[in-house]
Amino acid sequence: MLSREIINLQVGQAGNQVGESFWQDVLAEHGLDQAGIYHGTDPVQLQRVGVYFAEVNHAGSQSKYVPRSLQIDLEAGVCDRVRSGPMGGLFSPETYLHGESGAGNNWAKGFYTEGAELIDPILEVVRKQAEACDVLQGFQVIHSIGGGTGSGLGCLLLTKMREEFPDRMLATFSILPSPKVSETVVEPYNAMLSVHQLVETSDLTICIDNEALYDISIRALKVNSPNFKDLNGLISKVMCGVSTSLRFPGQLNGDLRKLGMNLIPFPRLHFLMPSYAPISDPKTQSYQGTSVPELVQALFDRRNLLVACDPRNGRYLTAATIFRGNVASREAEVAVRELQTRNSNQFVEWIPDNVSVTLVSVPPVGQKQAAVALSNSTSIQELFLRTHETFAAMYKRRAFLHWYTGEGMDVMEFSEAESNSQDLIAEYQQYQEARAGDEDEYDEEEAPSEGFSQ
Template identity: 70%
Template sequence: MPLSREIVNVQVGQAGNQVGENFWEMLLAEHGLDRTGQFKGSDPQQMQRTGVYFTEVEYGGTTRYVPRSVQVDLEAGVCDRLRSGPLGSLFRPDTFMTADSGAGNNWAKGYYTEGAELVDSVLDVVRRQTEACETLQGFQIVHSLGGGTGAGLGCLLLSKLREEYPDRMLATFSILPSPKVSETVVEPYNSLLAVNQLIDNGDLTICIDNEALYNICQRTLKIKTPGFENLNNLISRVMCGVSTSLRFPGQLNGDLRKIGVNLIPFPRLHFLMPAYAPFFGTGASAYEKNNCSELTKALFDKQNMLVAVEPRHGRYLTAAVIYRGDIASREADVSVRDLQTKNPQHFVEWIPDKISVSLVTVPPVGQKRAATALLNSTSIQELFHRNLVAFAAMFKRRAFLHWYTGEGMDAMEFSEAESNTQDLIAEYQQYQEAEAFEDEEEFEESTNGVNGAEEEEESEQ
């Protein structure tokens, strides 16, 4: 088997573990593995890069594939259910890390008190997983930003991993709360404090918005009252799509670092919007064309994006498109070029090759063709702005603050998180309005202006 660049998966909190369970179910199906981790498939391509997410184990004369994953929660409920469920025998028993107290939807409990007590034992398990890797490419954290464990402990883990593995990629699948489908009152606090940490410690943050998930389920899939199972299914599909180019051989394939290098023009602007196509309602698939250009168009349509923003209000800085199935590279290049030619106003002109393309011949289970995109668009500032407005309304009155300060937090941290998010929104806006320079003279004038202003400031000081 060729050398795989390994990823360690860490799923944190109730939502993280529920999404993770769904994700592993899909991975097993795509790699032809059964629920005990034994290969039952027929396509040799399925086995070529299983090492990215699985460790090969010889036991009793048979070969098993064990997920390289750590399941963490401050309550034992979800992990116990996972352990006793259909996938219970798939995971290593020592990778379930739980406490009894719970975080009570409080970011400070997850980050400062209850989570801080558990984090060292979690890191020990992560270390054991990484030491068994030959060429570790990075970590993938699955968590929700609305609760206490996913947001608080998830961010604490992220900062500890950044300290210990500074040269490895840290990717997160972060589920952001939505005021329309809110479960707890303090979600704006938890998510803004978490975003503040993600700005500094993450390399790739793939944002998933609950509001967009509900919209896709209701409008496109025609599910009147979507449950968590439906939402988790959508997230897992996107996670599998994003990781396709890492897990299967194909053209222009990459690893987490290549994805990052092509998508992140500035280190703070690493918040990506995922999109997936095709989404079909029941029985609608027989009436769809589903060719390459249709897939490409659908990926840049807001109805297929997993973040509820209006992409036309912003501009795309960069994008990565991963096609799956029998799609020719010329066909993919032409449809991507056409899209940019027809909609130049939606793309910044100062980055020449904005869209990177990957082709994988292995389609998702049950589909002939599909595509996933990661979009770095300035319109994502709407998501942060929405969150900021809800946060500011409560923070102005210092509502619920005593729950956080009672865990040892300082109210200044809330002000810092607020101003850091405001700065992030301003940066997105700045690059949205930036124009390409007509000629070298104009560029030199502008840089001289900047340098001159800096020199003046220094001389004044």
């Protein structure tokens, strides 16, 4: 059976650290060791392993599974660390691509100067990986948009790939900066310039922010001072959940395009909020049962969202729920429909059946059942408003701009990014307020709320 392949690109320090965590989880789920050799016992593990891995013969008759992944950074340190780490031998040597001087947290360096020097060798390897695929469905890019490399070089890469592979899906896992967990003062500039590009180039952008990750780690996982390993573990759980229906056979399986079809009603509004359930302290896990209605309730609970915004302040345009483990389809569909009926005013009524349900029988390693949701909610404008306010405060006084113009960037780009962001916020607001009836007679309390997908 042909696997519809995905090529993974992890860009910058955050992208590579999250990527490492993702590959550890994916290896475990497919019964592979850190060298890519299969040790599992369940044939389902290898049925669709080709989505992320290329099979090569190794040491005689034994197969080795090599991730279809590029590790990219503008300085050598991160790539060297991955290469010398426990999974260093897993990736093909030609897929480590790095510059020398770094981006210094400057978007313009990543997009215009340092990044531009590295882009041709990166595209060369991407082409080679794509040519080796039977049916390439698309790319996933893991990056942070607060620094210089993940944001600047990440956006340049997306722009070039959009030109070169116009009919393939481009999905991003984008880590947004948060004012509470800020690392550099120019994060709002980098984030604003990145969102400006992501609106145009990406098909699906799954937003994650550090503020929500810290909150979940402290509140639910009971980790007093979370480190990046804890935060990356959470992101990785969501990434594995989102890709489950691509990597394992199951009911209502899809691919990236099908996911996009169900979730993106308008091309610009492709920014999604992920949530995961159950999130609990590993010590208490064995004492807790999770019923399907509890999983559904948790997926739509603000505290399980990986972005710091409140869905109660907006309305859901669409959502996709992916259940893992031994879950009956009828039970999942009924639980989703009941939640929608109870909260009908939070779901737009002019998209019927706007919550899809996918079931995969393979649970995450160490858990019996779990679920992931991707929500397209108008409340995500809170994230963009937050960035916009911090951006505007600095840009009004033209603070720090010389670092960007010094790399050959035009000041007009900042103004364009700002107005594009304002347009995006206005579009979300417009659809939040839209009602099914042309007149204002429509009573939102009585909105029809049939919400499960056949």
